[in-house]
Amino acid sequence: MIAYIVRRTLYAIPILIGVNLLTFVLFFVVNSPDDMARAHLGVKRVTQEAIEKWKAERGYDKPLIINEGAAGVGKITGTIFFEKSLALFAFEFGRADDGRSIGGEISARMWPSLAIAVPTLVIGLGVAISFALLLAFFRGSYIDLWGGVTCIIMMSVSGLFYIIGGQYLIGKLWHLVPISGYDAGVYGFKFIALPVVVGVIGGLGSGIRLYRTLFLEELGKDYVRTARAKGLSERRVLFTHVLKNAMIPILTGVVVILPTLFLGSLILESFFGIPGLGSYTIDAIQAQDFAIVRAMVFLGSVLYILGLLLTDISYTLVDPRVRLT
Amino acid sequence: MSFKFEPLWTDILIYLLLAVVIAFILIARRREHLRAPWREVMRSKMAMACLLLLLAYLAPALLDSIHFRPALADANNGRVDYSTEVLSVLDVVATPLRTRAEKTYSAPFTAYLYAKETVTRADGAQVREFPRLQFGGAHLQNPAAERGGDILLRSLRALLAGGMIWLLVCVLLIALLAWRAKNPFRLMFDDVVRGRTGIPWHVVLCTAGAIILFIAWSAALSGYYHILGTDKVGQDVFYAALKSIRTGLVIGTLTTLVTLPFAMLGVLAGYFRGWVDDIVQYIYTTLNSIPDVLLIAAAILMLQVHMANHPDQFDTIALRADVRLLFLCLILGITSWTGLARLLRGETLKLRELDYVQAAVALGAGHAVIIWRHLIPNVMHIVLITMVLSFSGLVLAEAVLSYVGVGVDPSTMSWGNMINSARLEMAREPMVWWLLLAAFVFMFTLVLAANLFSDKVRDAFDPRLRKL
Numbered sequence: 001m002i003a004y005i006v007r008r009t010l011y012a013i014p015i016l017i018g019v020n021l022l023t024f025v026l027f028f029v030v031n032s033p034d035d036m037a038r039a040h041l042g043v044k045r046v047t048q049e050a051i052e053k054w055k056a057e058r059g060y061d062k063p064l065i066i067n068e069g070a071a072g073v074g075k076i077t078g079t080i081f082f083e084k085s086l087a088l089f090a091f092e093f094g095r096a097d098d099g100r101s102i103g104g105e106i107s108a109r110m111w112p113s114l115a116i117a118v119p120t121l122v123i124g125l126g127v128a129i130s131f132a133l134l135l136a137f138f139r140g141s142y143i144d145l146w147g148g149v150t151c152i153i154m155m156s157v158s159g160l161f162y163i164i165g166g167q168y169l170i171g172k173l174w175h176l177v178p179i180s181g182y183d184a185g186v187y188g189f190k191f192i193a194l195p196v197v198v199g200v201i202g203g204l205g206s207g208i209r210l211y212r213t214l215f216l217e218e219l220g221k222d223y224v225r226t227a228r229a230k231g232l233s234e235r236r237v238l239f240t241h242v243l244k245n246a247m248i249p250i251l252t253g254v255v256v257i258l259p260t261l262f263l264g265s266l267i268l269e270s271f272f273g274i275p276g277l278g279s280y281t282i283d284a285i286q287a288q289d290f291a292i293v294r295a296m297v298f299l300g301s302v303l304y305i306l307g308l309l310l311t312d313i314s315y316t317l318v319d320p321r322v323r324l325t
Numbered sequence: 326m327s328f329k330f331e332p333l334w335t336d337i338l339i340y341l342l343l344a345v346v347i348a349f350i351l352i353a354r355r356r357e358h359l360r361a362p363w364r365e366v367m368r369s370k371m372a373m374a375c376l377l378l379l380l381a382y383l384a385p386a387l388l389d390s391i392h393f394r395p396a397l398a399d400a401n402n403g404r405v406d407y408s409t410e411v412l413s414v415l416d417v418v419a420t421p422l423r424t425r426a427e428k429t430y431s432a433p434f435t436a437y438l439y440a441k442e443t444v445t446r447a448d449g450a451q452v453r454e455f456p457r458l459q460f461g462g463a464h465l466q467n468p469a470a471e472r473g474g475d476i477l478l479r480s481l482r483a484l485l486a487g488g489m490i491w492l493l494v495c496v497l498l499i500a501l502l503a504w505r506a507k508n509p510f511r512l513m514f515d516d517v518v519r520g521r522t523g524i525p526w527h528v529v530l531c532t533a534g535a536i537i538l539f540i541a542w543s544a545a546l547s548g549y550y551h552i553l554g555t556d557k558v559g560q561d562v563f564y565a566a567l568k569s570i571r572t573g574l575v576i577g578t579l580t581t582l583v584t585l586p587f588a589m590l591g592v593l594a595g596y597f598r599g600w601v602d603d604i605v606q607y608i609y610t611t612l613n614s615i616p617d618v619l620l621i622a623a624a625i626l627m628l629q630v631h632m633a634n635h636p637d638q639f640d641t642i643a644l645r646a647d648v649r650l651l652f653l654c655l656i657l658g659i660t661s662w663t664g665l666a667r668l669l670r671g672e673t674l675k676l677r678e679l680d681y682v683q684a685a686v687a688l689g690a691g692h693a694v695i696i697w698r699h700l701i702p703n704v705m706h707i708v709l710i711t712m713v714l715s716f717s718g719l720v721l722a723e724a725v726l727s728y729v730g731v732g733v734d735p736s737t738m739s740w741g742n743m744i745n746s747a748r749l750e751m752a753r754e755p756m757v758w759w760l761l762l763a764a765f766v767f768m769f770t771l772v773l774a775a776n777l778f779s780d781k782v783r784d785a786f787d788p789r790l791r792k793l
Binding site: 014015018019022023026027030031035036038039152153155156157158159160161164167168260263266267270281282285286288290293294296297300301304305 | 607608610611613614615616618619620622623624626627629630631633634717721724725728729730731740744748751761765768769772773776777780
């Protein structure tokens with residue numbers, strides 16, 4: 001088991017190097033630091049001194065890959081590639097344009113993101129599985145048919161409209177909760193409620209359909225026929241046998257996204273004014289803060305690879321037939 | 326009027342895609358195994374209704390994809406100068422909608438502006454009031470009293486005309502069917518009305534009726550009112566929503582076209598295995614591990630920087646917006662080919678062990694021949710299903726990306742941009758709701774039709790679900 005985890009972690013290294021190279025090419029080669037400085041400072045009427053100052057402030061005033069001017073190890077370490085790209089491996093994210101440490105911001109903003117993402121995931125999963133069981137139980141009937149159509153209708157509405165509709169109905173018309181904002185601790189509940197409800201409803205349509213298919217697939221298997229042959233009621237078959245077995249693909253599917261929950265939801269957070277990582281990213285994109293975007297790209301892929309690893313491990317824990325070799 | 330044909334990059338790709346689709350239809354017509362699943366799709370009432378709706382969306386998008394630059398009126402001594410403004414055929418058809426701009430917001434069907442202005446009366450007194458619109462409801466003497474009756478009368482007249490056209494279409498179609506089946510008209514009419522035809526023509530005709538009535542109604546009324554109001558700069562929202570159709574369809578379809586060459590790497594990986602497989606798997610795991618939105622954001626940011634530094638490469642605003650749209654399709658394609666490639670790799674791994682491939686190897690066929698003639702045709706159904714299924718997701722993604730600020734160019738009309746601008750006005754009283762309504766209705770109808778249609782297509786093509 002441990003040997004497996006170690007090997008998988010080693011596999012992750014080339015992938016992270018690939019991500020790192022890709023971001024390096026995107027951010028520094030496609031457009032030189034001079035171009036970025038000019039785009040930031042306004043294209044016209046910008047002096048070379050201003051560009052040099054902008055670059056020096058951010059540490060972009062070095063050669064890209066090889067520093068001919070430096071001696072010894074400095075040839076490699078005194079470069080943008082070493083200082084900006086390779087440093088990401090040590091989770092040294094550097095500073096944002098406003099001078100704050102990106103690493104510090106990330107660890108502070110993680111918690112509001114989790115406060116939204118975790119309840120959304122748990123409640124959403126519960127609701128979707130319940131409805132999917134209901135549809136699977138009444139499969140082939142009008143409940144199943146119209147339930148399926150309702151799911152498709154819910155999937156056809158853009159997530160933006162769920163947010164706008166939720167804000168308008170619950171926040172503005174009924175005055176149940178504030179439209180946006182955030183507060184840590186118990187008082188934060190009123191701020192969290194609306195984003196969570198909107199997040200759950202937004203993901204419901206596709207979730208129900210996916211889980212219904214999983215349940216129906218399980219229903220076609222041999223052990224279900226055996227259970228029926230034993231004379232178990234359809235309810236018993238569905239809610240104990242099928243549900244238990246279908247939880248394997250459902251849970252392993254969830255494990256993949258667990259680490260990425262830290263990143264939060266871009267849209268929800270920015271609409272509801274939650275100071276999480278999602279809104280941090282959006283603000284960075286809109287302010288063209290390249291350092292933050294680069295850090296988030298790297299962090300995102302680390303978390304994704306972690307999710308893949310956790311998935312494989314959880315397979316063995318849930319299903320003893322799967323052996324890791 | 327003379328003009329200069331000026332196809333944009335996305336236009337050319339749309340023509341290409343159209344040619345591919347037509348070629349596919351022509352090929353599929355002659356092959357029974359390709360026709361069979363489509364016949365099943367055509368037999369479904371839901372699928373036919375959705376298909377017709379999708380075609381109705383396609384029409385304005387295609388009209389909007391033929392761009393040209395009109396000649397300027399004052400041609401000096403024989404030399405013709407062309408306007409820098411790039412127009413499309415849709416712009417010409419909807420000239421009244423395009424040119425009749427008000428000052429700022431106005432609600433649907435209203436005759437007054439949304440904001441109060443200081444107006445000087447004839448007797449010199451200055452009052453703050455809602456001024457009359459320049460175009461919307463301008464033909465009315467006293468809007469408060471006449472408006473309701475006028476709208477009703479015009480609607481009835483338009484619906485009546487639309488109904489006549491629909492009847493004509495019905496008669497023509499049934500006559501055509503009767504002629505092809507060599508049946509008397511009465512008999513065919515009976516069959517169609519009772520739904521006893523192979524393709525559910527009664528559903529087709531009902532859907533066509535609804536579409537024709539809507540077109541007649543909107544065409545008649547948009548000449549006198551702004552039927553979906555106007556936006557911040559006074560532009561007709563109905564016109565903007567029509568123009569947005571092309572943006573949505575381009576992103577939904579061209580992205581998949583971009584994915585195809587990349588996804589074929591999956592076939593190569595599955596066929597050659599070994600180091601080719603390793604490399605392809607490495608590439609798609611790496612790309613997959615970057616969160617989509619972030620990769621798109623990074624790429625679009627870099628494009629913005631490039632465009633800001635090289636303004637000379639993009640001489641018209643239309644060209645600039647078009648390059649950004651194309652680039653968005655490209656980057657969306659790069660983030661989304663991985664799923665398809667993985668599916669194709671798995672399928673190819675299975676196919677390459679089958680007898681007919683082994684037979685081809687034994688007969689001395691080369692790699693290229695085996696891949697091109699034996700493998701690709703047999704994985705095409707996966708490509709088709711993925712293409713149809715991903716369409717609606719891409720249309721929805723456009724709105725979200727435009728909201729984040731990494732979607733289409735702000736000057737491109739799109740539903741995402743409409744929602745984004747309406748969001749800023751949410752707090753105003755009374756609320757500016759018509760932009761949201763327009764984007765919602767247009768997007769929802771398109772995505773719903775696409776979702777229902779793709780469901781049927783998947784059912785027909787997915788061998789796992791098909792019972793032979």
